[in-house]
Each structure stands twice: as C-alpha cells, then as structure tokens.
Amino acid sequence: MNKPNDLAGLVLDPVTADQRYIGESEPRHSAKRLLEGQGTYVDDLQFPRMGHVVYWRSPVAHMRILQIHTAAARNMPGVLAVVDGVQMATICKPWVATLSHLAGMKSAPQHALAIERACWQGEPVVAVVADTRAQAEDALQLIEVEWEELPAVVSMLTALDPETPLIHPELGDNLCFSRTLDVGQVDAQFATAEIVAEATFGFGRHTGVTLEPRCQIADYNRGDGRLTVYHSQQAPHMMQDLYCRQFGLAESDVHVICKDVGGSFGIKVHAYPDDFATVGLAILLGRPIKFVADRLESFTSDIHAREHQVKGRIAVNKQGDILAFEIDDLTAIGPYSMFPRTSAIEGNQVVNLVGGPYKHQHYRAQLKVVFQNKTPTCQYRGVGHPIACAVTEGLVDLAAEKLQMDPLAFRQRNVIPDDAYPCSGASGIKLEILSHEQCLRTIEKMMNYTELRQEQAALRKKGIYRGIGFAALIELTNPSAAFYGVGGARIASQDGATARLDPSGVVSIMVGVGEQGQGTEGIYAQIAADAVGVPITDVRIITGDTAVTPYGGGTWASRGAGIGGEAVLLAAQALQENILRLAGAILQRDTAELQVRRSQIIDKATGQAVLPFSEIGRIGYFRTDTLPNDFKVDLMVTRHYAQRDYPFIFTNGVQASYVEVDIDTGFVTLLKHWAVEDCGRVLNPMLVDEQVRGAIVQGIGGVLYEECLYDDSGLLRNGNMADYLVPMANEMPDIEVAHVQTPTASSQLGAKGAGEAGTAGAPAAVMNAINDALMPFNVKVFEQPITSEKILRALGKI
C-alpha cells in the first residue's frame, strides 16, 4: 500500500513567510477538468476552413524518389492540395542538426518533405490535404510514387565497415559523432587490479509512445502574415524560433500555443519534418491545417532512442575499492541527426555519466554514434542515463560478486561520501552536493534488506528464485546554457515568469515553462501563492503561449521545478514588494511597518489587517488619482532566472527491485520496487512521487518490454500497439518512494529536478535483480529488453 513519504531528517527552512503550500501535497486544482472530459488537447480544436493533412511516407528504408504522380489523388472528394518536397522547399529551408560544441559532429541537410531520396521507413515525402482525415487517407491511397530501392544500412555493428554503403557519400562515412575521454591511468589500474570484471551490455531501440500522438494545427493568416501554431509540444519558444528561421518569418509574426499536452517525455521537444511541412502547408494554402499522427505513423515517425551496445569493464582492488571504469559505446541513430537538439547528446551523456555515483579517479570512454536507415533518434526521458546507469550498476554487481561482497555494502563503500562536496566526478562532471550515503541507508531500511535476503535464501531452497537488484544513480537537472546554447542552438536555458495582481486581488502568473501532466502548473501555483501571499485558489497559472509568457526554454532536462520555479518565486516576491510599496503609498505609512498575509496588508506590530488585496487592485488600476504624483504603480512584474553556478545541478538517488524469475518459463514477475530520491527541496511530495513512479515504469518498459524490432531490410516489424509492448497495470509492482532533501544553493527555492531519475535507475535495478535471481545458475543476461526467450537461452533450456 501507499506509504507516507519519509521526509524525516533534514527539515528545510521555509522559502517564504507564512509558507502554506510549498512542500505540501497540494492537489492540482487546475487538473480537475481533465477528469471531467473538459481538457483541450490539440485534436479537440476545430477551426473554420480547417484542412487535415496525411503524409505519404516512405515504405522502405532507403529509396531514390523518381517520380511522384498526384493527379488521381487531387481529384478525390474533399482534397484541397497535394504538395511534394520540391514545392515545400520553395518556402521551407533545409536544416542540418549539429552542435558546435560536439567537436567533429556531422550530419546531412534534411528537408521537411524528402526530395531525391527518402532515408528511413516513415520519412514524409508527399502531403495530402483534405476536408477530413478520412478523405485525405482515401486520396493518399492514390498517390503513386515511383522509386528505386537503395541499399539500407541497418546494422550498427557494421555501419563503419568499408563495405557498408554510405548513407550520405558527401559526409565520407556513416559516423555522426565520436568522442574519447581518458582520465587518469586506466591501463595501469586494470593491469594491477586484483579484481576485473567485464561485460557487454545491449539496449534495444525503443520509443516514447505518448498516449496523445504528436499533433499540431498551423494557421497562416494572409491578411497580416501571421503564423499561429497550436502544438502539442514542450518548448513553444524554441518552435517559434525555428518556424521563423526555416520560413523566413519575423519572430513577432509567429505565435506558438500549447494547450493541454497528452504526455511528452521528450518525444515532443524535437522539431519534426512533418511539423515544418504542416506549417508550410498552412502558409501555402492560407488556412488552418491540422496534423495528428495516427498510431501507426507514430511508430515510424516519432523519435526513437537508446539503441546502444556498450562494452564495459571495472577494476577493483581486493579491499573492495573501485579503481577504474572503462567503456566503449556504440550507438545507432537515424540517417539524419535530429533537429535541433541533435542525436549525439544521448551518447555524449553516456560518456559523462558512467560511474557517476562513485569516487574512482580513472576512467576511459569511447563513443561512436553511427547513422542508420531507421527512424531518427533523439532525447527521450532519461537521455543516456538509463544506459550509463545500467552499465555502471551491472559492472558494480559483477565486481561485488567476484569480491564476494554484499552488493549494497560494496556500493556503500564506494559512493562519493556525503561530505566530499563540491567535487568533480571522474568524467569531469561538476557535482554541487549529493547524498548517496544517506540514500543508501534509507533504502536499506525501507526495504528491510536483511529480512529480504533471508526470504530470498529460504525460497531458493524451495526452488523459488527471487532476486534483489540495486541501482545508484545521478541525474543531471537544472541545466545552464552549457547544454545547448553553447553549441549554437537557440534553446533558452534561462526562464521567465510574470506575476500580476489583477484588480479583484487575485494573481495571474505567466511562465515560460509549460505543463504536460507532471504538475508544473500546480507547483507554480504553490510557489506563487506562498510568495505573493494569497490562497492557492486565487492563483491562475498561464503557460505555453509565446505571445503571453516571458521568453523561456520549456520543459526538458528536468528544469521545470528548479528553473521555472525559481523564476516564479522571483517574480512573485517582486510582486509582493510592489504590493507592499503601493500599500504604503495608499496608507501613507512606512512599508517597514507593513506585511503581507493571506490577501491582506497587515500591521506588522499588531497583526491587524489594514488593507485587502482587492483594494490594492482597485486603487492601483482605477484610482491612481488618489496616489502621490511621483508614485509608480507596478502590479505586473517579470523576472528571469538562469542557473549559472554549475553546468548542471546533479541529483542522486538509489532504487531497488525485487523480482521472481520462473526458471521454467523465463517469465519475470516484478514483486516490488523502491526508490529514494534526492531532488533537493521537494515542492510537492505527491506530485514528485508519481513522477518518480511514472518514470520508473517507463524504465521498466525498456528493460522488460519495449523494443522497436527491425528486419534486415530496415523495416519496422512491430510498429503497432499489439506488437510493441508498453507497460500496463497488471505487471507493474507497487513502488515505494522516499526522499532525502539536500537543497541546491544555486537558487532560493533549492529545488532540483526529478522527472527523469526514475527512468535512469529502473532498468539497472531490474536487470540486476534478474541476474541476482539467476545467481545459483551462474548465468547473466545483459541484453535489454530482457525477455523470457533470453532468460531461457541463458539457462540453457533452449
């Protein structure tokens, strides 16, 4: 059952006076409508003269486009237009997705609709626009494309072999990016270490499967040259910038609006060719155009992620100290790096994050990111963390086994101590302050570790094989501009919030970071209510509108709470100051004698309420004639915040998984999962806990269920909801979450991010648990997803 959160230990100082909401499990008042069928998702919107677009997408992995015949399609009922890549290119520029700080990275130019060649199954080639989606699909069947099939590069292991054809001959090879990191004396450490363990870890390509598919409505008004895009997206300002530059529009003429978003997880933070094509159609046709990816096209057009093979090894001395890690990571992306955040980031993060929790000094890593004729890949919840954590924690368990040391004790010995901060990790990452030791102690208690081991031993004697697996992890959150801005991408790492007192005394907050279900608007309301001094029901949060909110970065890299939240805090504090100043002017009193409390100005000395916010608003907006001549009323203030102390504010946590493996069938039952997470100040335990749980379940998807299975010709074999397996309720365990709170000093709020840690650690914990269950048989499985087939093979049953 759901246990109350264990927030005992460090009790944090409040951020505001009279803090009522920050830190509490306040329900999301603005989410009730979602339970009543009153949400507004993009597909719910209907506009006059709106057309629907479907895309003819390449049915093969690699083709030369010879001729496109559209006449028959054009004549079908309801068809408004049929547009190909050549026409689209007259208004939409191609792009190349590289970042200058990833030295040597290369990719080829890509168009919104493919011209000359289509390079993956699912790449959009022709757009068919009709009055209804059904009519567009009817016409789509009459589009005839003559093509010549080209050889497809579908194996990452051979992508760089001389015999393998080049996807883009002008690039010289199929290598997008490579990197080597060599710290300390790795070879010497491995040569002298008493214990060396190694393994090759495999990770299956998988994808996000947001329940609401990608969708947008683009509308171009020929009268004023203004583009409006309703987009199910995480970063509206980024899309505004991209639409400007790809279409040659002025920034002030592009308006991007995010309404309710039905799940995103990174899938909806990228700029897709069909995004640009839909906008292009709106411009060409001068009318609203709706694009909703259906589920089949989602599987081949949403970004994929996490296709890696990592060879790793760990060196340990006989006392049990980890001396060194070494990895060689090969990862496969699509034929183009994905725009604008690039497909090299995931591999780059693997290099940065392997070994993260531990205090070793020696580390070497090699990374190769290779092109494939498969769906393009890019950042998806966790971005490299699940890979790095599984490799690290898998090697740690192997070493512990060789040492015959308990795996929890081995970790306790080797994590960076809680008093060692600030410090750097071996890969060069800068760590402000973490709490590995405290988290390990907490999880040991939470899961009754000793009893669990006893239970495991007793059941083993009866032929029941259960396993316990751990995953210590770090997660990067609250990024500075060192992430994208430094590489030339116009992606904001700062964010802004505007706080306004409305005439009746309620508060509106406009924020550059948006809501996709994680509860961002809820925590902003909590912060604003406490910092301005009003009840939370008097706070309205507005997000996701480039014409209304301050310029910001949106949702990615777990920055919403820490960065967006700090901007809200600063703006709300500034608003409270201005309210006090105005109160002073109205009351003709020194502001030092006054205080805000719960929508009232009170006399600090007596505690007496002397002026309600409704009066502040009335006078401030309608009766400035009653104020001193030189007094400036400013009941709407904007503040921006950027995290500038560190490249990232890292968080840490530890997870444990308890599983049972049926050694006759190879089936795995997840009995229980625990997570201790230190994300700094917890703004709302209830929201964070379910974020952690959802993230864990997403990680479980990767380790047990999800894989995009390709055949030898580069065709996706399981691109539908029956054959691509996402986690459903029956197989998921109860997940207990506890927190340690070590605030960051980089902000007043002290909040770090929490959205991705669950996904980072779950695959490692479950993989380690399965291998622990299989310990009596001396077999290990390191290929994810771990299926019954793989377990039966490892056990020699087939």
Add this chain to the structure above:
Amino acid sequence: MKAAAFDYIKAQSIPEVLALMREHGDDARLIAGGQTLLATLNMRLSEPQLVIDITELAELKGIELSGEYLWVGALVTHTEIENAPLIKKYAPILQAAAPHIAHRAIRNLGTWGGSLVYGDPAAEWPACSIAVNATMVVRGLQGERRIPACNFFVDLYTTALAPDEILMGTEIPLANAKDVFSFQELARRHGDYAVAGLAAVAKKTGQALSDCNFVFFSVATTPVAAVQAQNLVNGQAVNAELITAAVAAARAEIETMEDITNSAAAKSHLVGVLLERALKKMLAD
C-alpha cells in the same frame, strides 16, 4: 487510421445474411462484436464494400441447456461466458479462460463465434472448443451441418467454414463430476496474445486420467492437440515418469512456429512446461 468507405446493412434474418454473402462473396464481411474486424478496417488492412451486421439474429444468441449439450450461440459475448452460471457448471474451462481474453471493454462486445471463425491460433476459444469436444453448427444455403471442433481449424486464420456458411453456435458436451481441467496462458502482459497456452481437459478416476484433450494455442498455425501425449496418458495412473514421457511426446509431436520475439525452440520448451503443470494440477484437483 480511418477505415475506407463501405456500405452497411443490419441483417434481420439468417436467409438474408446467406443471400447477401452469396451475392457479395469476398466483398462483404460479417460484423458481430467487431473487435477484430474494426481494427483491421481502421488500419485499411481490409477494405470490404459491404459490412453485414448480424447482431440482431436471435438464433445466434443464448447459452442454453439443450438435452445432452450446452448450446453456446455464436453471438454470445466473452463477458457473458465469463459470468454465466451454466458455463461454470457445464464448461468450466471456458470461464477460467475468459478473463485472459484481451480486456473487459473488448470482452463486452467480442463474441464466441467471432473468435472461432477468425481462427487465430493465438486465441483462447479455438483451443478451448477443441478441449471441450465442441461441435460447430454451421448453416449455409445448402442447409445445416455439424463440424467437430477438432476438424474446424484448418490453417492459419482458416476454418472449415465454407465461404457461404455462417456459424450458428456450438454444442458442448456437459462436464460432470469426473471432469478436471487446467487452463494456462503465458503472456508477457495480461490480455495479450499468448506466448504459449494450454487448454487441458480430462476425466479423472482415482489417479488416472482419460478422455484427455491437451490443446495448445499460440505455438503453431492452428490450435494443436498433443495427440501422442494424450494417448500416452489416457487410462494411466499419473506419476512422475508418465509426466516426463508425456512432456517428451508433446514436445516431439508439435511442430512449433516462432513469433516476433519467441523462437520455435522456446515454444517447444514451453509446451512441455505447460503440460507438466497441467497434469500436476489435474491430478491434485
């Protein structure tokens, strides 16, 4: 994914359905629960010109005791089977199997007959119908005929139903006090098509089983009975040796077929595991 256009007619009688089927042949599809058909249509994997709705036909409905048999009409839904006291009493393996079929919302519409005539080797009802020795009652323009379930499933998605015939329902011999059964389905997620499944029914006298039906699903192109294993077990006291022999026989006789994530070898292995577990369970009941 919007279906291609089609005409729709709600049939009022069996002769009307048969006449329409004769007239339109392959251009028409029958819709009962529609849980398989409509997914196919939405994905444009099939584009019939006419959809004939048969859900009004009273003769295809109902679960009734009829002399020596339990009649289960083709239009009986999975949920109705899941809940019916007559099923619990006279064909209990069906009630054990029903919760494994997809999910509740699908079971509320999907039908016994629809599953049987679709002939998906991964489905539960085809294997269960063989396990309970059901007889399919089919009607065409030539009249009515009866086909034993063990002869009904001919090939992948292919039954013995002629193109102009409709399944009326099934006659199922009544289970009695001697009947024991075991229904197992190994699926990666509840409600998915099985990796491997076994519908096992037998009569038990003391420690011996007879009239054994061990019908595997999701391992081959049709549901498949492990006939050699059945013959080995029939009339014998079930002990460890018999189980080992039966398992070996079943693995040897069934030619398994791989699916997207499970090899034929894995399926063969699972055949044996399921049979052993079924025998132990039926022995213990």
Add this chain to the structure above:
Amino acid sequence: MNPKIPLDMIVNGNRVQAQIEPRRHLVDFLREDLGLKGPHLGCEQGACGACTVRVDGQIVRGCLYLAVQANGKVVDTVEGLTAQGALTELQDAFMRRNAMQCGFCSSGMLLSAAELIEQQPQATREQVREWISGNYCRCTGYHSIVDAIMDVLEA
C-alpha cells in the same frame, strides 16, 4: 455509393438523430459531430483504452464500434456521467491521490474503474490492476490510480 445510415440514439441523456457514413467509428462521431471531446483517440486499434465509452451500460472501445451500431442504444461519455454525478467519488479519489497527470487516459480509466466498482465491489488490489490493464497510462506508474480505485472500493 455508400449511402448514409440514419442514427437515432441517446447520448448523455439527449436524443441524437443523424445520417452518417457507416465507416465512422463511434468516438469520431461523438467528438466531431457532437463536440464531445472527453473520449480520446490513442491508437484506433483497441489497445490503449483512451476511447472507452459506455454503451447500454457497459464499457466498450469506442474506436472498435461503428457509430451506426449505436443506433437505438444509450451512449454515455465522461461528460455525461460527470453531469449525472456517476463518477464523483472516483473523480474525487483521483484528485486526492494524483491519479492523473496529462489526463489523456483519464476518461477511459474512469469509465473502466466505474464498471469494476459495479461488477466487482470486493476487488482486491491485484484484481484492480488486472481490470485496468486494458487502459494505457504513460505518465503515472499506475500505483496512484490503483490507490484511488481502492479508496472508492473500500469506502
């Protein structure tokens, strides 16, 4: 050529009459013709449950049900059931337990849960998980949804 079929049914307590193309599934008809945006489309192959609506008192996948099949039937969506107060306890429990995040699965999840409470009022936690395993949620870990449903079952 593909004549439209007349429809006469009750939707959320109101009589609805229409002439529609038979190929349209119930959820498209509800969303586009009647403006009821509560039921959502997540897959159109009956796998995700986002389209769950109630027909003659039972839950169905609205994407695997032709609108014309609803002729003469009583259809309820989350909007209608909310107005009737039929989901209030569940909705309150979902709010208290934070059993929704993006909300896209919620309509289907609530309708499925409502049928469980009616059909299996003694359901255990495991049975709840089994019952809702036809409703895909990508945001929560299902844990809070199970908690919310158990709250109502145990009340």
